[in-house]
Amino acid sequence: MAQRQKLLVLYAHSPDLNSRVVSWSEYDGTSTEKHTSGDSDAPPYDSVVAAMREGWRVIQFPQQLPSYPGMEYNTAYLKYEYILEKLEELDA
């Protein structure tokens, strides 16, 4: 049996895995379904922990680093990015 991977990327309000999801993306390697920008108005789970309870495995934690000097008030990317996966068995 071959395995294929689904990725769920959740961006949390804070480093707390129970905190509210504020942004989300899905990448599905198990089918031809292609998620795209703006394709849902509400996240699939309210928190990272809620996704874990549905069988999603966390495979990346965001590192926390102090701001570079002089850039303490700059903003850019969403800081609290958690990448989760599900593996699905496919018929070879």
Next chain:
Amino acid sequence: MPEPPDPADHLLDSLQMARFAADGFLRFDELVPRELNEAAYEQMVANEVERPPAGTPLSSMWADTPLGEVFRLPAIQGIKNSLVGTDPLYDHHAVHTVGANHLQGQAWHADAIIDIRQHFDIQFFYFSHDTPREMGGTMILPGSHFRRISESDIGRYQNFRGQLPMVCKAGTVMVAHHGIWHCAQPNRTDQRRYMFKLRLNPTARQLRLWNTEDLGDPKISGILGTNHEWYGNESRLEVVNRIKFWRFLTGDEDFDVGYWLSRLENEPDTPQQQAA
């Protein structure tokens, strides 16, 4: 004969400017008259929009054309004058289209590259025909304009709390800070979608260019403190960015929202007086 309309009558007010500072855009529904929308649409379909060199004064362009007429409307002149002054330069334009039954959304992006200026360009987004949700339109992310990213660096993101599709009637115009995050949305209809984008550069210091009669309105602080849900824990940092921007726009170096910057700027050097 009646007096011709005066763009000065259409300047933005301070509450609108505060919304621009907080959200990165302003929206004006059904601003352009129907006949002009139809003519502008035909001009785009015919691909007859002159493309002058970047840096051309806007005032010298597009004489006797429908799109030129759109941007000479007193209401649009008032918006432009409030944000980039009376004599901005043309940066570029684009006739953005999404084909019928195109089901893929564009990756989130900001235009151009990392831009750390307080001085800012504006981009007009003009929708000449009705744009229902099944047709798109352009999706924007309110409050994203101060984020320091380069073009499609943000392409991994797909959805945010508070994302806003421009669903609108013909004649609607949005004006945005150059840093706003946006993406074209799928078009599930049988008709090609059009949107006209125009970027302008200021040539004058962007200092109190709008109608400032209401500059003391206490609602301004509340608007500048808006918390867009997708910020998460960084909401207060965005308020600091807005305070700095508002100081730039107004010249009031003591302006604050709450006590956020005043606290950080409190670094006393005066020795304490000793009791006699």
